[in-house]
Amino acid sequence: MPTHHIIAIDGPAASGKSSVARALAQRLGFSYVNSGAMYRAVTWHVLQRGLNVHEPAAVATATEQSRIVCDLVDNQSRMLIDDHDPTPHLREDDVNRAVSLVSSVPRVREILVAHMRGYGKKENVVMEGRDIGSVVFPETPFKFYIDASPEVRVRRRLAEGQRDEIAARDRADSSRVASPLVIAPDAAVIDTSALTIDGVVDQIMQRLVAKGLPVHSQTATPGGQRMNPYYWLGYTLSRLLAQSFFRFRIMHRERMIQSGPLILAMNHQSFFDPPLAGNASNRAIFFLARKTLLDHWFWGWLLPKLNVIPVDQEGSDRSALKALIRILRAGEATLVFPEGARTLDGNLQPAQPGLGLVIAKTLAPVVPMRIFGAHEAWARGSKKIRLHPITIVVGHPIFFTQADIAERGKDVYQRLSERVMNEIAKLTIDGNG
Ligand code: DC
Numbered sequence: 001m002p003t004h005h006i007i008a009i010d011g012p013a014a015s016g017k018s019s020v021a022r023a024l025a026q027r028l029g030f031s032y033v034n035s036g037a038m039y040r041a042v043t044w045h046v047l048q049r050g051l052n053v054h055e056p057a058a059v060a061t062a063t064e065q066s067r068i069v070c071d072l073v074d075n076q077s078r079m080l081i082d083d084h085d086p087t088p089h090l091r092e093d094d095v096n097r098a099v100s101l102v103s104s105v106p107r108v109r110e111i112l113v114a115h116m117r118g119y120g121k122k123e124n125v126v127m128e129g130r131d132i133g134s135v136v137f138p139e140t141p142f143k144f145y146i147d148a149s150p151e152v153r154v155r156r157r158l159a160e161g162q163r164d165e166i167a168a169r170d171r172a173d174s175s176r177v178a179s180p181l182v183i184a185p186d187a188a189v190i191d192t193s194a195l196t197i198d199g200v201v202d203q204i205m206q207r208l209v210a211k212g213l214p215v216h217s218q219t220a221t222p223g224g225q226r227m228n229p230y231y232w233l234g235y236t237l238s239r240l241l242a243q244s245f246f247r248f249r250i251m252h253r254e255r256m257i258q259s260g261p262l263i264l265a266m267n268h269q270s271f272f273d274p275p276l277a278g279n280a281s282n283r284a285i286f287f288l289a290r291k292t293l294l295d296h297w298f299w300g301w302l303l304p305k306l307n308v309i310p311v312d313q314e315g316s317d318r319s320a321l322k323a324l325i326r327i328l329r330a331g332e333a334t335l336v337f338p339e340g341a342r343t344l345d346g347n348l349q350p351a352q353p354g355l356g357l358v359i360a361k362t363l364a365p366v367v368p369m370r371i372f373g374a375h376e377a378w379a380r381g382s383k384k385i386r387l388h389p390i391t392i393v394v395g396h397p398i399f400f401t402q403a404d405i406a407e408r409g410k411d412v413y414q415r416l417s418e419r420v421m422n423e424i425a426k427l428t429i430d431g432n433g
Contacts, residue, residue, distance in 0.1 A: 013173075016148055033132075034076075040095050065079050070118060072123060078118065149191075154166055170236065228305060242276055280369060359405075360412065
């Protein structure tokens with residue numbers, strides 16, 4: 001019997017269950033476990049060993065002989081297999097193709113289900129998969145089945161830049177003998193075709209509360225300031241202009257967290273960055289700017305309406321850090337440049353500790369973002385603007401825990417900032433990372 005709360009999120013491929021499960025875990029302050037990633041990890045391992053995935057006996061033996069270690073890192077599941085971290089390989093084409101076969105081997109399921117139940121013994125978890133409510137934790141009262149129309153699911157995978165034979169995988173996952181994809185009789189079914197991630201999470205939260213789950217999330221603060229007309233106009237105009245002149249696009253906007261305290265952390269290339277970064281979120285976010293910028297009568301009138309907060313100096317200045325902490329404690333979102341200043345040569349620069357300090361004080365989640373092309377469009381110090389394409393890629397949210405800030409001090413802050421900067425560095429212009 002699990003000793004903690006388990007929220008089971010099942011559903012077919014590309015139904016949106018991963019995004020929903022992650023966002024839900026963050027709202028509840030639970031850990032997030034992706035069971036599909038565990039089957040993918042074993043699949044990668046079997047392929048690495050050059051085994052034939054069509055031979056269940058060989059797959060079963062390889063799984064039995066491998067050393068599988070499951071733990072939680074940053075509130076998320078991570079699995080090591082024979083001391084390797086397969087995370088970078090989980091979405092490779094050959095893994096996509098073979099995972100249904102590997103996950104249909106009963107012995108593989110038996111071994112991995114035991115590890116999944118292990119998570120339930122350690123922590124409160126949101127676990128996503130195909131059979132979490134029906135087989136892994138049939139006794140949990142909190143079961144959801146997330147679905148979306150096949151057209152919407154194919155579109156979502158394509159938008160992720162992935163080739164994935166969804167229809168074939170659905171067929172294989174639903175028809176296999178061992179734990180087929182079924183809807184647990186007591187699961188609430190939610191169709192996400194026409195809903196946003198936050199909309200789905202809201203629905204789930206309501207049902208969880210109705211079912212008696214004690215919800216006291218530290219990120220439940222509504223915050224989420226709505227746009228005033230000035231902000232809306234600035235937001236819309238900057239997008240339209242950037243789209244026409246710089247072929248501006250934002251990749252993986254669906255990864256954005258749309259409620260509660262949030263730090264948008266982006267590399268800094270040009271003066272275009274703040275309004276363009278603001279377009280990655282549906283809500284009015286807050287920006288810091290040097291006081292002197294507001295000295296002019298026009299800017300002094302307009303910028304506060306665009307949520308620009310004046311500080312003595314940008315970067316790691318004390319007044320800036322205090323302003324950021326105040327914004328986040330109010331449940332709002334803010335843009336931070338971890339490098340502190342615009343790049344001179346277009347390359348990423350080292351992270352400053354200021355961001356880490358703000359994380360340590362607020363435990364706010366961070367959405368890493370990387371901007372490409374803004375340096376080419378308007379280099380620091382240059383008077384010329386060139387019509388170079390600009391792209392922003394949004395990364396997966398990073399969640400921090402008390403364990404991350406058990407110690408305080410400049411080194412810890414520096415490491416937290418570096419962690420964010422590393423995630424930014426992993427993002428590539430084609431939307432990977
Ligand atoms: O969620 P996903 O697409 O990453 O899952 C990959 C495969 O793993 C999926 O095709 C079926 C299998 N799977 C499973 O059999 N049982 C689970 N609980 C999760 C995934």
